[in-house]
Amino acid sequence: LDLFNNILLGFGTAMTLSNLGYAFLGCLLGTLIGVLPGLGPLATISMLLPITFGMDPTSALIMLAGIYYGSAYGGSTTAILVNLPGETSSVVTVIDGHEMARKGRAGVAIATAAIGSFVAGTVGTLVLAAFAAPLASLAFRFGAADYFSLMVLGLIGAVSLSSGSIGKAIGMILIGILIGIVGIDLNSGVQRFTFGVPHLWEGFDFIVIAVGIFAFGEVVGSLDHDEPRETYTERVGRLMPNREDFRRMTPSILRGTAIGTVLGILPGAGLSIASFFSYSVEKKVSRFRHMMGKGAIEGVAGPEAANNAAAQTAFIPTLTLGIPGSATMALMLGAMTMHNIQPGPQVMTSNPQLFWGLIASMWIGNLMLVILNLPLVGIWVKLLKIPYGVLFPAILLFCCIGVFASQFATFDIYLAAAFGAAGYVFRKLECEPAPLVLGFVMGPLLETNFRRALVLSEGDFMTFLKEPISLTFLIIAAGMVATASLPLIRKRRDEVLAED
Amino acid sequence: MNFILKGAVALGLLAAPAIVTAQEYPTSQVTVVVPFAPGGSVDVMGRYVSDRLSRLWGQAVVVENRTGAGSAIGSAHVSQARPDGYTLLVVSSSFTTNAATQPSLPFDPVQDLKPVAVIALGDRFVSTGPRLNIGSLEDLVREAKSQKIFYGTNGVGSLAHMTGELMNDVLGIEMEAVHYKGGSEVMVDLGGGRIDVAFSGYSDLASGIGKPISVLSDERSSVLPDVPTVAESGFAEVVVPNWWGVFAPAGVPDDVLAKLHADVVQVMSTPEAVEFLATQAAIPSAMTTVEFTGYVADEITRWRGLAEKAGMIE
Numbered sequence: 001l002d003l004f005n006n007i008l009l010g011f012g013t014a015m016t017l018s019n020l021g022y023a024f025l026g027c028l029l030g031t032l033i034g035v036l037p038g039l040g041p042l043a044t045i046s047m048l049l050p051i052t053f054g055m056d057p058t059s060a061l062i063m064l065a066g067i068y069y070g071s072a073y074g075g076s077t078t079a080i081l082v083n084l085p086g087e088t089s090s091v092v093t094v095i096d097g098h099e100m101a102r103k104g105r106a107g108v109a110i111a112t113a114a115i116g117s118f119v120a121g122t123v124g125t126l127v128l129a130a131f132a133a134p135l136a137s138l139a140f141r142f143g144a145a146d147y148f149s150l151m152v153l154g155l156i157g158a159v160s161l162s163s164g165s166i167g168k169a170i171g172m173i174l175i176g177i178l179i180g181i182v183g184i185d186l187n188s189g190v191q192r193f194t195f196g197v198p199h200l201w202e203g204f205d206f207i208v209i210a211v212g213i214f215a216f217g218e219v220v221g222s223l224d225h226d227e228p229r230e231t232y233t234e235r236v237g238r239l240m241p242n243r244e245d246f247r248r249m250t251p252s253i254l255r256g257t258a259i260g261t262v263l264g265i266l267p268g269a270g271l272s273i274a275s276f277f278s279y280s281v282e283k284k285v286s287r288f289r290h291m292m293g294k295g296a297i298e299g300v301a302g303p304e305a306a307n308n309a310a311a312q313t314a315f316i317p318t319l320t321l322g323i324p325g326s327a328t329m330a331l332m333l334g335a336m337t338m339h340n341i342q343p344g345p346q347v348m349t350s351n352p353q354l355f356w357g358l359i360a361s362m363w364i365g366n367l368m369l370v371i372l373n374l375p376l377v378g379i380w381v382k383l384l385k386i387p388y389g390v391l392f393p394a395i396l397l398f399c400c401i402g403v404f405a406s407q408f409a410t411f412d413i414y415l416a417a418a419f420g421a422a423g424y425v426f427r428k429l430e431c432e433p434a435p436l437v438l439g440f441v442m443g444p445l446l447e448t449n450f451r452r453a454l455v456l457s458e459g460d461f462m463t464f465l466k467e468p469i470s471l472t473f474l475i476i477a478a479g480m481v482a483t484a485s486l487p488l489i490r491k492r493r494d495e496v497l498a499e500d
Numbered sequence: 501m502n503f504i505l506k507g508a509v510a511l512g513l514l515a516a517p518a519i520v521t522a523q524e525y526p527t528s529q530v531t532v533v534v535p536f537a538p539g540g541s542v543d544v545m546g547r548y549v550s551d552r553l554s555r556l557w558g559q560a561v562v563v564e565n566r567t568g569a570g571s572a573i574g575s576a577h578v579s580q581a582r583p584d585g586y587t588l589l590v591v592s593s594s595f596t597t598n599a600a601t602q603p604s605l606p607f608d609p610v611q612d613l614k615p616v617a618v619i620a621l622g623d624r625f626v627s628t629g630p631r632l633n634i635g636s637l638e639d640l641v642r643e644a645k646s647q648k649i650f651y652g653t654n655g656v657g658s659l660a661h662m663t664g665e666l667m668n669d670v671l672g673i674e675m676e677a678v679h680y681k682g683g684s685e686v687m688v689d690l691g692g693g694r695i696d697v698a699f700s701g702y703s704d705l706a707s708g709i710g711k712p713i714s715v716l717s718d719e720r721s722s723v724l725p726d727v728p729t730v731a732e733s734g735f736a737e738v739v740v741p742n743w744w745g746v747f748a749p750a751g752v753p754d755d756v757l758a759k760l761h762a763d764v765v766q767v768m769s770t771p772e773a774v775e776f777l778a779t780q781a782a783i784p785s786a787m788t789t790v791e792f793t794g795y796v797a798d799e800i801t802r803w804r805g806l807a808e809k810a811g812m813i814e
Contacts, residue, residue, distance in 0.1 A: 046538035046565055053551060140692035184570075186679050189601070189656030189812070198576065198606045201569035267688055321691075322707040323684045327537055330684070334539025337703065338547065340779055344707040408566050409573070448681075455678050456650060456694055 003130060006356045010129075013357030014364055019059055023365045026063035030070015031372060034077070035380075037084045037395060038211045038402020041071040042328050047405075049335060057339035058354045062361040064335055068328055069121065069311040069362065072271060073369045076113035076304050077380050080106055082395065084215045088206050089271040089307040091437050092161060092279040094214070096292060096299025103295050106381050107239030112249050112297055113304040114373040115241070120257040120305035121366035124312025127261055129359050133348070135313075136320040138265050144453035145463050147266075149473035151446040154273060156477050157280030158438040159484075162293075169435045172426070176439020177446070179204060186448050187455075199411045207406050209440055211399045212416040213433045217423020219392045239377050241297070249301035252282055256302035260309030265316050267325035271307045276438050278306035284480070312362060319355060320345050525585055525756050529560040532588045532746075535574025537567050541622075541701060541780070545744040546590035548776065549619050552767035570598050572605055575747075579612035583751035585760060589613065592744045594659050596796060600803035601657030601812055609800065613747045615792040616757055617764035622701055622742035622782040623721040624663070626730075627710035631693040637671075637714045637733040640697070644673035651675045651697035652686030657812060660686070662803055663699040663716065663740045665810040670737045701742055702781030716740045723781045743785070745792060761789050 013019065029048075033039045045064050052060035075087030080097035090097075093113065100109040127135070142150075155173060162169030182193045183203030194200040241249065256278040263274040282302040283292050292299050315332075317323040322343035324330035333343045341351055348355050383391075403412045426433055457463035464470050530553070534546040547563050554561035566574035571591060581587035599609035607613070628634055632643055643649060653661035656679060664677055678695050680686045683704050690698045691709035698710055702723055705712055712727045718739055720729055730738045746764055748757065767773060768784040777783055787795065806812075 042538075049538060050547065050551070050563065053547075139688055143689065143692055143694050184656075186655060186681065196604065198569040198572050201572070202567075267684065321687075321709065322703070323688055323709075324539070327539075330537065330682075331539035334544055337544050337780075340776060342703070342706045342779055346706075407568055407573075408564065409568070452678060452680075455676070458648065 006352065007129060007360065009352060010356030010358075010360030013058060013353045014062065014361035019062055019357065019361060020364070022055075022059045022063040023066050023361045024368055026066020027070040027073075027365050027368050027372060030067040030072075031074035031369065033067070034071035034074020034087055036398045036402065037078055037215050038207055038399040039405060040087060040207060040402065041068050042331065043402070043405040044071075045328060045331050045335075049331065049338070052335060053338060057336070057341055057351075058357045060335060060339065061332065061354065061358050062365075064332060065315075065358060065362060066365045068332070069308065069365065070369060072307050072311045073114065073117050073373060076117075076300070077110055077373075080109045080113070080300070081380060081384055082391070083218050084395065085210055087271075088210055088437075088441075089275050089310075090304075091210065091214075091272065091434055092275050092303045093300055095161065095279070095432075095434055096294075096296050099293070099295030100297070100300065101384070105238075105295065106384065107377050108241050108245060108297070109300050110377045110380055111240055111374060112245065112300050114370050114377075116249065116253045116256065116301040116305035117308035118366050118370040119253050120260055120309035121312055121369075122363060123257045124261055124264065124309040125359060125363040125366065128312055128315055128362075129356075132316050132320050133345070135265055135316055136345075138262075139267055139317045139321065139323060142266055142469065143467065144449040144456060145467040146469040146473070148446060148449040148453055149464060149467075149470040149477070150269070151442045151449065153473045153477040153480075154277060154280070154442050155439065155446065156480050157277065157284075158435050158442070160280050160283040161276070161434040161438060162432045164430060164432060168429075168431045172431050172433070172436040173439035176436035176441075177443030179209065179436075180440045180443035181447070187451050197411075199407075199409060203444070204415065204440075205403075205406055205412060206441070207403055208412050208416045209419055209437065211403050212419025213423035213426065213436065215395060215399045216416060216420025217427055217433070219396060220420060220424045221427040222388065222392075239381065240374075245297055248288060248297050252286060252298040252302040253305040255281055255285070256305030257309045259302075260306035260311075261313050263306070264310030264313030264325075267317050267323055269310075270314070270326050271310045272441055274306040274310035275303035276441075278302040308366075315358075315362075318343070319347060319358075525759055526557055526559045528586065529562060530554075530557075530586050530588065532561055532563050532590055533574045533578050534563055534565050534590050535567060535571035535577075536565065538565050541703060541742075542590060542592045542744060544780070545592075545619050548773075549590070549746070549764060549767060552770075552773065553763060556763055556767055569606075570602060571595065572598070572602065572607070575609070575613065576606040578747065579607040579749055581749050583749040583753075585748060585752050585756035587749065588616075588760075589747040590619070590744065591747060593740075593742050593799070595745075595747075596799035597657055597659050597662050597803050599800045600662075601807045610797060612750050614750050614752060614757070615796045616746045616748050616752075616789055617761040618785040618787045618792055619744040619746060619764060619768055620777050620780070620782040621717075621785045622744070622780060623723070624659075624699060624701055624716040624740060624742050625705060625712040625721075625724070625727065626667075626714040626716065627690070627698050627700065627705060627712045629690040629693050629696050629698075629710060632696045635711075635713060636728070637730065637735065640713065641671050641673055644671075644675055649673070649675040649697060650678050650695040651699070652689060652695045653677050653679050653699075654683055654686065655679055655681070657807065659740070659742070660699040661812075662806060663738070664697075665806055665812070666738050666740065667735075669806065669809065670735055699740075721781050722778060722783075742782075744782075745796075757789055 033044045075090035076093045079085045079090040079093040083098040085091045097109045159169045259278045260274040263269040282298045286298045314325050318329045336343050403416050532550045534543050536542045550561040578589040651664045687709045689695045715721050715727050
């Protein structure tokens with residue numbers, strides 16, 4: 001009953017005209033920056049933060065939160081239409097989403113992403129409202145050994161992100177891990193591969209890698225073959241999913257939501273890892289897994305649901321413990337501090353209007369995003385008809401602005417160009433970039449948690465098997481390797497027998 | 501004729517900033533560089549002081565987060581800016597630990613930047629996790645002699661790392677450092693009982709994670725008056741408060757420095773500012789520019805000595 005009253009209080013706060021307006025403004029801005037490649041929620045929120053000083057703190061947070069989860073929505077649109085992840089969390093949406101667009105199903109793909117995000121957002125918000133306090137302790141349960149094993153599992157799953165050669169996928173993961181190693185080593189303070197350039201002390205920025213390998217690589221790659229895009233832009237079929245599509249997307253959305261909800265709570269995981277995991281899971285358990293990578297709706301529905309569920313539950317440690325799971329969440333905490341609200345478990349009791357108002361506004365925002373996005377599908381799809389000569393320079397420009405805005409460094413634009421060249425080579429070699437990005441994200445987490453776990457256990461490698469959570473992940477990982485290699489072994493035995 | 505006149509006026513305008521006097525400063529937008537990501541304590545302090553200075557001056561004061569390389573990118577940027585008071589830097593005590601431990605900084609932390617004014621002094625606390633059920637620094641010394649104690653840091657050479665090594669040195673114990681990417685990661689593992697000790701500002705304690713057993717200041721904190729100071733336990737040498745301060749490129753004219761110092765002190769000591777600082781367990785400081793400059797130099801020397809002794813730098 002308490003929950004009911006709280007939710008009523010929340011809706012009362014969120015439904016005022018001005019707060020509805022701020023939620024809408026945030027969602028709209030979020031969608032826009034999500035659609036624009038390179039420009040992410042972090043840069044946008046930090047630019048807008050000073051403007052919110054004069055505002056009521058609840059309205060300010062409602063707007064900033066709208067930008068945050070709105071960008072998770074918008075990021076999928078660019079991924080599907082032009083093969084560029086607008087946000088880091090939509091890197092895997094590219095794989096099947098763009099294939100769907102090539103088959104004339106861009107509208108269905110965008111609509112699926114919007115519906116999946118809405119369902120996940122609703123569940124995520126409900127979990128946040130009902131279980132925020134008890135779930136917060138989940139963040140404490142995960143230690144270094146557990147994160148290490150989670151990353152092992154993730155990297156093994158990453159192989160499944162490639163629809164081509166397994167060897168190439170493993171190679172790309174390893175390259176990604178190596179790129180992730182650049183910078184000052186956390187444990188020793190030693191600089192690795194920085195060549196004395198201070199800009200590399202903290203390693204490469206995710207945006208630089210994503211923009212370089214995906215956006216620049218894609219633009220350059222499409223220039224040298226004139227496989228006319230008209231082949232698939234002309235046959236933009238139905239915009240909305242049909243009954244069969246709904247039947248197929250539903251289980252994927254539910255699985256994605258569950259994965260995203262859990263991973264969102266963990267401060268060491270986050271949106272992109274949630275969508276990576278969801279894709280791997282779909283590839284293992286979906287009835288249509290044989291079609292994954294060739295334009296399967298599951299490959300869009302699952303990851304998009306996962307990243308949006310994670311976007312909502314990431315507020316759990318932030319709001320209840322004052323522990324931000326990501327740079328963007330740290331910014332939200334900073335916004336609260338600026339407004340003289342001390343983040344922490346007492347926010348729920350000291351500022352109930354803010355806490356519940358924010359939660360209610362998140363659900364309203366998700367609803368707005370669906371209403372905003374579904375009618376826009378037709379307009380987005382028309383973007384495909386813009387000629388290369390206009391679209392590509394525009395994409396390059398927005399990418400450069402986005403890369404520059406993240407750190408105000410022209411050096412980052414040169415870096416992105418260098419990664420663009422690498423991205424082009426990868427295309428020519430038919431190496432898919434998604435596993436590389438995953439290696440880049442998870443590699444450093446794998447290493448720091450591995451070493452931290454060993455420091456804490458005083459060098460005892462058994463710590464990875466002694467911790468129950470860690471052990472569970474390792475067993476699942478071993479199982480995945482076994483099931484993947486069994487057919488290979490059997491095949492080889494058959495070959496040997498045939499030779500006899 | 502008219503053309504020449506216009507030219508002369510334009511030249512005069514171009515030359516104007518060179519003869520700016522303190523009464524006129526600032527006549528245009530001032531940029532405040534925060535060399536850290538938005539949302540952190542330096543950013544919060546930097547934005548607060550910028551906003552209040554902007555109101556006082558009637559000029560835009562724009563905060564730029566120039567992150568990267570710890571805080572070296574933003575600091576180097578300001579060190580190369582024109583020394584006219586229109587580009588300023590806000591940093592915290594980590595400026596001195598970085599200066600002491602980071603090799604090959606792209607600027608000279610003593611020669612290239614001029615400490616101007618302290619925005620605030622903040623309390624820092626020693627807190628312990630649930631695995632250690634202790635209530636004082638004396639208990640910590642006793643426990644550390646009978647079992648392995650881990651403390652969390654925000655990275656090699658960070659203020660927390662320095663504090664931990666300083667405590668090891670002064671208290672004669674051997675706690676082991678575990679490095680994390682940021683203060684919130686430290687608090688998660690403190691709450692989970694994987695590490696035992698954290699050194700942090702008040703904002704990290706507000707969540708209720710960690711039990712503060714001692715305050716690393718000369719006096720007790722107004723927010724947690726029951727927590728004794730390190731000096732009360734007999735370890736006055738481990739006083740390591742946090743500070744946030746405004747720096748300018750070396751060579752800023754004295755009149756601009758004086759006005760900047762006076763204005764920062766003024767906006768940070770209003771009742772409203774004092775109330776804001778109290779929520780961060782911080783207080784304003786009237787330290788003069790000369791005192792602040794000496795303090796920064798002393799801190800760099802202190803940390804450099806400790807880093808050498810603890811084997812953090814060669």
